Amino acid sequence: MLQPGLVVGGIRIDSLLGRGAMGEVYRGQQLSLKRPVAVKRIAEHLLGDADAIGRFAREAQCVARIQSPYVVAVHDFMRVTDEQGNDHALLVMELVDGGASLRALLADRGQAFDWRTASALVLHAAEGLAAAAEHGVVHRDIKPDNLMVTRKGVAKLADFGLAKSADSSAMTMEGTVMGTPLYLPPEACRGQPVDARGDLYSLGATWFHLLTGRPPFQAASTVALLRAHLDDAPPDVRALAPSVPAAIAALVHRLLAKDPAQRLPSAQALVDELHALAAQGITLPRSVPEVFGVDAATTVTRLAGQAEPLSNSMYVGDRPASATDTLPLSPTAATVLATTMPMTPAPLPAVPATTASVPLASTPTSPTPVPAVARAPTRMKNSPLFLVFTVIVALIVGWVFYGRDGARAGIEQALAANDTGLALQRASTNLAARPNDAEAVALVREVVRADIHALIASQRIEDARKRLLEHRQAFTWLDTGALEAELAIAAAKWLATHHQEKAAVEQFAKLRNAGANPATIDRAMVESLADGDRPAEAIGPAWRMAEASTGPLEPKVLEILTYALTWDGPYGDSIESLRKLLIARHPPIAETVRPWLADEDYEKRYNAYFILRDLGRLDDGEIIRFHVRAAVTLSAVYTAGAESVAWLTAEATKPGWDARVSAAKVPPLTEVPPAFTDKNPLADQTAVVLATLLPLVEERAVAWTADDDDSVRWNALQLLIAGKRVARIDLMAFHARTLATVNALYEFPSFTAALAFFSAKPGTAEAAAAKVALGAGIVHIQAQITDYEKAGGNFMQLRANTCKQRLQQVREVLARF
Secondary structure, eight states: OOOTTOEETTEEEEEEEEEETTEEEEEEEETTTTEEEEEEEEOGGGTTOHHHHHHHHHHHHHHHTOOOTTBOOEEEEEEEEOTTSOEEEEEEEEOOTTOEEHHHHHHHHOSOOOHHHHHHHHHHHHHHHHHHHTTTEEOOOOSGGGEEEOTTSOEEEOOOTTOEETTSOOSSOTTOOOSOGGGOOHHHHTTOOOOHHHHHHHHHHHHHHHHHSSOSOOOSSHHHHHHHHHHOOOOOHHHHOTTSOHHHHHHHHHHTOSSGGGSOSOHHHHHHHHHHGGGGTOOOOSOOGGGGSSOTTOOOEEOOSSOOOOOOOOEETTEEOOTTTOOOOOOOSSOEEOOSSOOOOOOOOOOOSSOOSSOSSOOOSSOOOOOOOOOOOOSGGGSHHHHHHHHHHHHHHHHHHHSHHHHHHHHHHHHHTTOHHHHHHHHHHHHHHSTTOHHHHHHHHHHHHHHHHHHHHTTOHHHHHHHHHHHHHHOTTOOOHHHHHHHHHHHHHHHHTTTOHHHHHHHHHHHHHTTOOHHHHHHHHHHHHTTSSOGGGGHHHHHHHHHTOOSSOOHHHHHHHHHHHHHSOSOSHHHHHHHHHHHHHOTTHHHHHGGGGGOSOHHHHHHHHHHHHHTTOOOHHHHHHHHHHHHHHOOTTOHHHHHHHHHHHHHHTSTTHHHHHHHHTOOOOOSOOGGGGSOSHHHHHHHHHHHTTHHHHHHHHHHHTTOSSHHHHHHHHHHHHHTTOGGGSOHHHHHHHHHHHOOTTSOOHHHHHHHHHHHTOTTSTTHHHHHHHHHHHHHHHHHHHHHHHHHOSHHHHHHHHHHHHHHHHHHHHHTTO
16 A cells, blocks of 8 residues: 555655545646646556556546547556555546546436436447447446546546456456446356447446446346346336436437347447437437536425524525515424525515504595585684584594494405405504404405415416515414415425426425325325326326316326326226226226327227227228237237237137228338247247237348347248248258357257257258358357357356267268258
8 A cells, every 4th residue: 555645757646535446546636737636546456467557547548548538537547666666556637626436426416317417428438339349449347336427527437456457467267257246237247349339238238327326237146146147037127216308218228238239339329319310309418517416406395393583595496586486484393394404585565563654545534525504704604613523433443434344345356356465564554543343353364365376376486485484573463374385385396497396296295294284285285286297196196186086087186197198007906996986987098098009108008909999999901900019029028929929829710801901001021020030938938929910020030030149040941831931941040140150058949950950861852051051050169169269268168068069960960861
């Protein structure tokens, strides 16, 4: 370990940043250029290991050529001796000061990133990989630990320790598993070479982790984890993170394809795809500095045991809030939204509590004059006693004619004109005149409520908060608990309608836990989340609203429950109950979902089918087209695909099947069925089913027999055999290709069939061609054996021995000629 203050190779060591199996990483100062650097030092016990030193040097050589803001720069690699005569191998790199690895950020958050942040970080990584690819560099260990994020919110690729350059030999042989199992591509799990598409798989696994909060595969052991990468389909991103756009989820799943050929061809292609999403309204920020602070969409909440002064302001994102975009912070026994940086608002004018500046009504100051008989002037009218009497009479008349009813009429008139200020003045004056009158107190409450409701309705939430504080100061006896609860709900709705759905959902949950009315919370969530990025959060509330009502469903409730059909798979008690509810309460749902029968989305297509089936709205052609599409588009992992294959198999045995298929107008098949990419019973059954649709698929099947994928070629052959069209292809060439390309670790049905085919050729006109094919197969398998034996180790030798068994089988057939 290097001590702080040591100068070695022109680098002053300042502090230890971390330690691993290969050595340590230090913070240092490059004295010649006066710049901070990160220094990776190889462990002392490896200094005599030429391979380890070679890996260090290769990392430096690979990365030093890459010039990208998304790659941690390498400044130098050196073998030096310090003043005490100790040897060191040092890699001098850019110091990502103040940043953190994505793994550390995930651990700090304890949850997934929002999809924009996660995708922006992945875009940075893809830019870095694209820059590396320009120099032929493959990283081979993409994972959250090796993505550093700067304080400015830019991700940089780091640790090219397992990297391979196109112009240098790999430090690992085929058959050696390198990388981190949680993010390892299937080809690496098999010990096969990894190219740039392997980096894309690992980046896809990292992306999946950022979006959902967990890696795509988890297992109790490394062996089980490697097997999951090889065999298991990753979970649906949107099932774990419903807010993720479908286009983003589709890209993630494409990167996680088992077959490298089915992934994007390069990191640059991923960069282009992400930029192209802007046309769909999906734009990504160039940096995400908020990953180091409180999420801009997050509002801290706390429960208050007693009323306390409202805070005066809060921050939204990284700027001070204003009256038009901030949130209410109300001190109720329910919920208080806390602020991170309070600001003192400008003083507001106080509401007069004791005097009136506007008359309540046109109260007469003297009785209406009455015509009088002419008489001599009298001094009574001008006497003080008469004036006092007149005032008393006027007050009595005013009270009789304009008392309580007059005050209410004047206040209601002001409210009808949306002049809450005037209404409040009149209510205050009325209360001052009758301080102990219950009706006067009730009028003030009504005006205050109307004032706050008007501000909430216009989404002036911060103004409503301030006004409520003003009312509480003017009327200390005023109980504002109910209004504060309404303000808290309005604040959550404001968040939901201003692209801060995550914070809104958290706020709704805290309000519910604090004892707010559940029905009120449900309605607020339905009204505010239906049109945002997280409508799935409102499915439960919408369902409860539907069950609590009768008759036609409210529009927003119907909108969310219809969305739920696109979010949840077609099987299970809950989704079945939802379909029944929609059928019973909204029969026109049939016309809404009918177009979904042709949709690419599995959930939409199947839920539409079951709704229309239960309503008896499907004709025979629609049913046939539905099952054919399921059979040719769903892989073996879908129970629904097997069910459709079974249905088609049974129907194909009935009279008139060909005519029914013709009437159904099933479109010709163009894509390889996913079931054909593996050798399993469903693939065999699918081949038999497609043979009953031969006119629609024969030409494609002939082409598939020449596919690079051995499984596709084999299943296409079974289709042609079942359809009695095997004469369309050259069987000799087909089986010869099997032997020349077989993975000799496994005894596939295609390999067994090829041996059986050639075993029947001795003494025939095709014997010479058969011998050539068998010889080519022997050469191919021998090359695999040689590669495994060169790799060394018991595991590789076991693989070599397995291949020798296949080799012996081929030789035995050749010996018959």
